[in-house]
Amino acid sequence: MRKIATLLCLTILSSSLAGCLWNLLDDDPRISFSDCPSSWHVEFFDHSNDNFGSWDGRVEFTDSKGNTEVLEYFSSNKKYVTLDDSLDWTMKYTFYEGDIGFIVGDSVYGGDNRNGDSGTIELDLVRKFAGGANDDSPISFSCSDSNWDIKFFDQSNEDFYSWGGEVEFFVEGNEEDSYSFGDFSSDMKYVTLQDSKVWIMKYTFYEEDIGFIYDGKTYGMNNDYGESGEIRIDLS
Incomplete structure (x- = not known):
């Protein structure tokens, strides 16, 4: 297949379609x-x-x-x-x-x-990751629903532009090294945390119909402004 693609690209090299045809083949x-x-x-x-x-x-x-x-x-x-x-x-x-x-x-x-x-x-190719994470980050975000630990939702909009709240993640016993996020979009709907650790997640809701799901349990959905709490996430 690669030889065929190369031959066709050489044949129409002067054509504006050359790059597109290469990508197709x-x-x-x-x-x-x-x-x-x-x-x-x-x-x-x-x-x-x-x-x-x-x-x-x-x-x-x-x-x-x-x-x-x-x-x-x-x-x-x-x-x-x-x-x-x-x-x-x-x-x-x-x-x-x-x-x-x-x-x-x-x-x-x-x-x-x-x-x-x-x-x-x-x-200048700089690879970006959802939530400002990187390859070495213990927390990753995605809009894909595979292999997640936390799922955020907004009952008003499945593809929300801004989740009206704040969350903070840290490893139990190490609150000084925390990761905080707020007003994020549905591109960060699914969260995966590094295994073999016990995590604490603190949350504050500033919108009535937002929430999240962890381990089959739903938090939020009928919130008072500023309602807050924390959960323990044991992945050890």
Whole structure:
């Protein structure tokens, strides 16, 4: 299959479809899109709608081998982009809507645009993880419902933009080294904690219909403002 893909790409090298055809046929594509990744390099946003139906702009990813992938007017199922770290990448963009943009590393592009604003950047590939975690973090977050210890919910919106509360995790007996999160989106709905430890989770609800599930038990759903508590999570 790889030989066939290479031959076809060489045949149409001068065509703007070369990069797209390569990605369709290659067994190991250098670029992938998702609405629920474990990590990513580029995140698209639309301030009007977190789960946008159309990101009104155009982006063009080109790798150091000359392969190109173009996206236009795409939905949030392509919100997160993961690129091959072994290649260098450039990204051209054009905004046709005022409040759209994207995030690369700690840099935000767009969000307050004029129609037709455009540019080209060399991508510094910094892999991002939900909740600001990293590969070595004892806590990981996901919007995928596989292998989780805690599930957060909002009865008003399954795909919530902001969970109206705060949570704090720490290993029992080591409260000084804690991990705190608040007002997070459903991208962090599922939490996985490092095994072989006993965890404490403190929580405060600032919204009536939010809560979480641990070990089959539901907490919250009919909260007073500022209602709080803690649970013990024994994974030892």
